[in-house]
Amino acid sequence: MIQARIHFQDQMNQLSHEILLMGTRVEEDLRKTIQACRDKDTELARTVRSGDRDINTMQAEIEDKAAILLATQQPVAGDLRRLVAFIKVVSDLERIGDYTSHLAKTVMKVGDRNKEDDIMRSLSAIADKGCAMLNQAMAALLGNDEDLARSTAAMDIEIDTMHKKVMAEILEAMRLVPKNVEIEARLMRTANFLERLGDHVTNICESVVYMVSGVHVEMNE
Amino acid sequence: MSVVLSTRKLSIHYGTFRAVNSVDLDFEANEITAIIGPSGCGKSTALRSFNRMNELIPGTRVEGEVLFQGTNIYDSEVDPVELRSRIGMVFQKPNPFTKSIFQNIVWGAKINGIHADYDQLVEESLKAVALWDEVKDKLKQSANSLSGGQQQRLCIARALAIQPEILLMDEPTSALDPISTSRIEDLMDELKKKYTIIIVTHNMQQAARISDRTAFFLNGDMIEFGLTKDIFYKPRDTRTENYISGRFG
Numbered sequence: 001m002i003q004a005r006i007h008f009q010d011q012m013n014q015l016s017h018e019i020l021l022m023g024t025r026v027e028e029d030l031r032k033t034i035q036a037c038r039d040k041d042t043e044l045a046r047t048v049r050s051g052d053r054d055i056n057t058m059q060a061e062i063e064d065k066a067a068i069l070l071a072t073q074q075p076v077a078g079d080l081r082r083l084v085a086f087i088k089v090v091s092d093l094e095r096i097g098d099y100t101s102h103l104a105k106t107v108m109k110v111g112d113r114n115k116e117d118d119i120m121r122s123l124s125a126i127a128d129k130g131c132a133m134l135n136q137a138m139a140a141l142l143g144n145d146e147d148l149a150r151s152t153a154a155m156d157i158e159i160d161t162m163h164k165k166v167m168a169e170i171l172e173a174m175r176l177v178p179k180n181v182e183i184e185a186r187l188m189r190t191a192n193f194l195e196r197l198g199d200h201v202t203n204i205c206e207s208v209v210y211m212v213s214g215v216h217v218e219m220n221e
Numbered sequence: 222m223s224v225v226l227s228t229r230k231l232s233i234h235y236g237t238f239r240a241v242n243s244v245d246l247d248f249e250a251n252e253i254t255a256i257i258g259p260s261g262c263g264k265s266t267a268l269r270s271f272n273r274m275n276e277l278i279p280g281t282r283v284e285g286e287v288l289f290q291g292t293n294i295y296d297s298e299v300d301p302v303e304l305r306s307r308i309g310m311v312f313q314k315p316n317p318f319t320k321s322i323f324q325n326i327v328w329g330a331k332i333n334g335i336h337a338d339y340d341q342l343v344e345e346s347l348k349a350v351a352l353w354d355e356v357k358d359k360l361k362q363s364a365n366s367l368s369g370g371q372q373q374r375l376c377i378a379r380a381l382a383i384q385p386e387i388l389l390m391d392e393p394t395s396a397l398d399p400i401s402t403s404r405i406e407d408l409m410d411e412l413k414k415k416y417t418i419i420i421v422t423h424n425m426q427q428a429a430r431i432s433d434r435t436a437f438f439l440n441g442d443m444i445e446f447g448l449t450k451d452i453f454y455k456p457r458d459t460r461t462e463n464y465i466s467g468r469f470g
Binding site: 005008074075076077078079080081214 | 425426429453454455456461462465466467468
């Protein structure tokens with residue numbers, strides 16, 4: 001028998017590589033934003049925001065390449081599920097990029113104020129957890145590791161707990177100093193977006209399980 | 222659903238070479254079952270054994286059973302000619318008789334003892350394969366004047382005129398262009414309402430498009446058999462996955 005479809009496998013490997021690059025870029029931006037949050041570094045936050053368009057471009061390019069492979073190579077079974085998973089994952093990565101950008105904007109808006117230090121610390125802790133989850137989810141995707149995907153998704157409950165805690169903190173701050181309600185409302189929105197960030201990482205984990213086993217699982221419950 | 226044809230521990234030998242190895246399969250009525258696998262895997266040998274066409278090859282030996290409506294077709298009292306009228310075969314290359322279009326339909330029916338209104342039989346058979354409108358004004362012309370796709374539909378019509386219950390198709394579109402291929406595929410989808418179809422194909426996209434169930438053969442063994450949507454989406458066996466993904470063949 002002859003080993004075949006080497007060209008197709010090369011293209012699939014290239015696509016995996018591009019998703020790895022996109023995932024790494026999204027994770028890097030999130031790390032930089034967490035750093036900016038901790039250091040009150042509005043310039044670093046501005047850099048992250050201005051780079052968000054690159055992530056959107058990466059998503060479009062990967063989606064186009066995946067669509068072309070579907071049209072021209074007619075993949076089946078594991079190859080087909082991998083491509084479907086890739087298309088879903090880049091969409092989740094793009095949304096994570098958007099939430100990162102929102103956090104960066106919050107850092108810029110809060111600036112060097114001290115009143116929100118505790119809340120910003122809590123928000124950066126949530127982002128930090130999301131970042132760790134994202135790192136593991138991408139490793140699960142590229143390593144076809146269903147177990148890692150499942151254990152990573154299970155971490156989302158920690159984000160939910162942290163989210164509840166920071167929401168209570170924000171509400172308390174609103175009660176104490178009502179005139180700061182505008183900035184606190186923004187922090188509340190940011191907290192909600194970071195909670196959603198965890199959900200999108202969980203979606204990536206679901207895509208990994210689907211890719212490996214062909215089974216659709218709901219882990220966002 | 223009901224099973225119309227089954228194999229039980231079916232093995233087929235050419236001399237000392239075992240081409241098919243202890244295969245168990247059940248073919249459901251009014252479904253299209255595709256048999257796929259690389260060259261030399263035994264799929265065409267298995268197909269030919271379903272109406273004893275393999276007996277025409279010297280040195281062929283069959284073990285096990287092919288059960289058609291509960292009877293082993295290899296029992297000594299089964300008449301292979303009568304059997305082939307109930308289980309018809311369409312081949313890879315269109316092979317019309319060098320006779321008129323009309324005679325192509327009628328001749329096979331006549332020698333199989335079908336006494337009918339032959340004008341009506343010709344019209345019904347050609348309509349069943351969507352060829353009537355194209356040839357109704359030239360029924361006396363030679364079948365060889367038709368295009369390859371038309372010839373293949375004529376051969377299917379010829380098989381239908383004998384009123385079979387099962388149609389065996391051995392790569393029926395491999396010699397046809399894409400448009401003719403899609404017409405045959407559409408036709409098969411229509412024909413399965415009345416007939417059971419078993420098709421051997423090298424074209425995996427074709428198997429995925431048209432069949433309800435798929436059997437994957439490799440080196441004479443039946444590796445996996447199941448619903449086509451499962452075989453092409455979530456195959457159980459790595460060898461099936463590697464074959465349908467085109468990683469070997």
